[in-house]
Amino acid sequence: MPVVSKDFVPVLIKTGGSTRVAKPVAPRFRAGDHVVVRTMHPEHHTRLPRYARGKRGIVEEDHGVFVFPDTSAHEQGERPQHVYSVRFTSRELWGPQAPDRDTLRLDLWDDYLDLVV
Amino acid sequence: MNGVHDLGGMHGFGPINPEPNEPVFHHDWERRVFGVMIATFGGGHYNVDQFRHAIERMGAVEYLTGSYYEHWLAALETLLAEHGVISHQDLAARLEQLRSGGH
Numbered sequence: 001m002p003v004v005s006k007d008f009v010p011v012l013i014k015t016g017g018s019t020r021v022a023k024p025v026a027p028r029f030r031a032g033d034h035v036v037v038r039t040m041h042p043e044h045h046t047r048l049p050r051y052a053r054g055k056r057g058i059v060e061e062d063h064g065v066f067v068f069p070d071t072s073a074h075e076q077g078e079r080p081q082h083v084y085s086v087r088f089t090s091r092e093l094w095g096p097q098a099p100d101r102d103t104l105r106l107d108l109w110d111d112y113l114d115l116v117v
Numbered sequence: 118m119n120g121v122h123d124l125g126g127m128h129g130f131g132p133i134n135p136e137p138n139e140p141v142f143h144h145d146w147e148r149r150v151f152g153v154m155i156a157t158f159g160g161g162h163y164n165v166d167q168f169r170h171a172i173e174r175m176g177a178v179e180y181l182t183g184s185y186y187e188h189w190l191a192a193l194e195t196l197l198a199e200h201g202v203i204s205h206q207d208l209a210a211r212l213e214q215l216r217s218g219g220h
Binding site: 002003004008009012013016017019041042043044045046049050051067069072073074075093094 | 118119123125126155156158159160161164165166167169170173
């Protein structure tokens, strides 16, 4: 069991326990790609909010490789993969009553997305 | 998990009123919960995803009426009991001791 040292505490507080990992995993998408969020209702942990499922967006930025929360929360391995900032229009998420110029960005893991062809 | 924690797009919870000059801790016990989290997370008893999921596994009413650090405390109790660091019996006994004026 690791021991928490005094020097480690400020690092932990600053990073908030980031799960970024230095693993050579190929990205499935790149900036500018049109993607659709997979529709799913898993009973396990996920960082994919319900309101984004089935919605279409555009990949804006690749944040790099992170541990996959959906498996990591259940001791089923890290399954490291890319996380992207995906931009959605408010109207895509909320319908025609939403302001027409508003957008929302969500950080989404590779396994939550499919390419729109 | 489609739990009550996934609040995005839900109606009826009223406005969000950020507190001006919000202190880091509102009560001394919150400072202690923070310390226990740092010690047990840093000590490798669980990972950050297990911690978040433990909060999601709170009962719906408890979750919606609980404060930020009450969520942390609930997650700590769940995870440390599941991982055999404490037992629910120990926790109940200690609470009883404190209620009856013990230290």
